[in-house]
Amino acid sequence: MIDADPDANISDLINKQTNFRDTIAGVITELGRKLERKEIPPYLSEKSLVEEEVFRHIITFNNFDLIIQGRSEGEGCYCSINNILKHLIKILAENYKITIIDSPAGLEFFARKTSIDVDDLILVTDPSKMSFHTLQRILEVKDEVSLDFKNIWVLGNRFNGKNKNLFIESFEKNLGNHMKLLGFLSYDGEIQKFNLSGKSLLELPSNNVVYQQANKIFSQIV
Ligand SMILES: Nc1ncnc2c1ncn2[C@@H]1O[C@H](COP(=O)(O)OP(=O)(O)OP(=O)(O)O)[C@@H](O)[C@H]1O
Ligand SMILES: [Mg+2]
Known part of the structure; x- marks a missing residue:
């Protein structure tokens, strides 16, 4: 699952605290600092370094993995993060049965x-x-x-x-x-209540009406 919304909110929905350094933006920022401090040998390719670091920071759950895009600190555009995301999506699609991207x-x-x-x-x-x-x-x-x-x-x-x-x-x-x-x-009031009280949607009971509707709906394409 890729949270490709710079205003990331999947962590809120599943009540999982995430650090900036675990997001793609965080990984890039940290690599940038290391490059500046010359802590990375110049012969290593930036692309493979980013790839390796992003995969090292994947957040794992029982039956899915999560990658969060995050938002770059300060000004600047999303171009570089976007290119990286494009490249990562390709690799993920080859290695996972299903890749879901939540976009803004x-x-x-x-x-x-x-x-x-x-x-x-x-x-x-x-x-x-x-x-x-x-x-x-x-x-x-x-x-x-x-x-x-x-x-x-x-x-x-x-x-x-x-x-x-x-x-x-x-x-x-x-x-x-x-x-x-x-x-x-x-x-559904129960979903709203879960969200308001900071409870993870992953704990929604399986008899919840919307959960059952969703299960049926998505089985058409999964
Ligand atoms: N079917 C539903 N019944 C009750 N509440 C819902 C339902 N679907 C979504 N919500 C609530 O509405 C809010 C926004 O939902 P969600 O984050 O899925 O919207 P979004 O369209 O992805 O928003 P954004 O554009 O900000 O990403 C959340 O508080 C969520 O719990
Ligand atoms: Mg959204």
Whole structure:
């Protein structure tokens, strides 16, 4: 699992404290310092050094591993971190059965072409007119930068029975030719409570309604 949101929040959801030095940004910063202090022999390639260090800092769980992108300290752009991420995703995809990338909301991520060779793009949307506009704009950006996905899915989150039908109607009319509807998750008070009280979502009971909905929904593509 790659948390590719510079405003990383997966650690919050699973209540896991993470250090800056365990993120890709942290690894790069530390390597930069070592290079400055001439603690690294100049004949070693930067690319393989970063790769080695990132894999050394992978956060492991029972049945998945987590890599956090993190945010570079101070000013500067994400270009270098982005190139590294692109390279790492390729290696991960070759070594893991499934690679999941959680990207930041909006279009920046697509325009930067981080997500090459993605099988399933899942756009999580809430019941609002704004999210329809976002879905439409994502299609435009995808074509502008010639990105290709095997499947583009839309997953409705925080939906209830009534707004589900309204959404489906509008979806079929406007987006049905370009995207497929993956399913809907309901709003759930228990999830909100877990999040507010800082409890890990990994401890959500298996009889939780949204957990069961998600299980069924994702079994379509996993
Ligand atoms: N189905 C749901 N029922 C109740 N609460 C939910 C549900 N889905 C998400 N939430 C809550 O909404 C908040 C935001 O969720 P999440 O971080 O998944 O959104 P996001 O779209 O990824 O946001 P961001 O754009 O900031 O990354 C969290 O507090 C989460 O617990
Ligand atoms: Mg998010």
